[in-house]
Amino acid sequence: xxxxxxxxxxxxxxxxxxxxxxxxxxxxxxxxxxxxxxxxxxxxxxxxxxxxxxxxxxxxxxxxxxxxxxxxxxxxxxxxxxxxxxxxxxxxxxxxxxxxxxxxxxxxxxxxxxxxxxxxxxxxxxxxxxxxxxxxxxxxxxxxxxxxxxxxxxxxxxxxxxxxxxxxxxxxxxxxxxxxxxxxxxxxxxxxx
Numbered sequence: 754x755x756x757x758x759x760x761x762x763x764x765x766x767x768x769x770x771x772x773x774x775x776x777x778x779x780x781x782x783x784x785x786x787x788x789x790x791x792x793x794x795x796x797x798x799x800x801x802x803x804x805x806x807x808x809x810x811x812x813x814x815x816x817x818x819x820x821x822x823x824x825x826x827x828x829x830x831x832x833x834x835x836x837x838x839x840x841x842x843x844x845x846x847x848x849x850x851x852x853x854x855x856x857x858x859x860x861x862x863x864x865x866x867x868x869x870x871x872x873x874x875x876x877x878x879x880x881x882x883x884x885x886x887x888x889x890x891x892x893x894x895x896x897x898x899x900x901x902x903x904x905x906x907x908x909x910x911x912x913x914x915x916x917x918x919x920x921x922x923x924x925x926x927x928x929x930x931x932x933x934x935x936x937x938x939x940x941x942x943x944x945x946x
Contacts (some may be wrong), residue, residue, distance in 0.1 A: 761796055778826075780944040781812070782809065782810055783940065785805070787807045789803070790935070790937075791934070791935055792936065795929040795933065800835060800838060801838060808829070809828070809939060809941065811824065811826065811828075811890070812824075828861070830859070831859045833850055833853040833858060850920045857881065858882075862912060863876070863877040864876045872892075873893075873904070874889065881910075886914060887909060893905055899942075901941060901942045904937070905939070906937060907936040908934070910932070912932075918930050
């Protein structure tokens with residue numbers, strides 16, 4: 754009987770130890786209203802490429818009013834070839850620069866974050882064209898009436914930092930700039946347990 758009681762006590766301790774940390778986290782996933790945009794310049798005109806095929810999962814700690822006070826985890830991935838412009842030729846050159854034949858996704862994984870009111874300052878690893886670099890990204894987040902969290906922000910990066918060669922067109926007469934701006938407009942909805 755004593756052995757059985759100790760087994761039950763051990764089970765309860767393990768259950769509580771595993772359950773409480775999970776319960777303290779509120780899991781969220783992107784909605785269809787989410788998108789990522791790359792924007793840049795060229796010697797001919799500015800350009801943009803957008804994808805709404807994001808896969809984002811986040812975990813927040815909320816206060817009693819349901820406002821995020823801590824971002825505990827965040828992962829984001831975007832299929833590289835889901836980025837589209839209005840011109841197929843440009844997309845083809847961009848995919849070559851992104852090395853999509855070998856690198857199917859652009860991804861970001863959070864390392865740490867600080868929260869001050871609705872400003873989230875995030876540190877993490879950004880992977881583009883198979884190259885991973887640490888980056889700092891700021892996001893402004895607002896809680897909606899349906900308890901969703903809308904976040905937006907942008908980050909300027911250089912293609913050369915990710916060992917990408919800026920695309921050129923028309924036999925090299927039109928060249929894109931090295932700097933691009935990654936913008937995100939993301940709506941995260943709570944995952945129901």
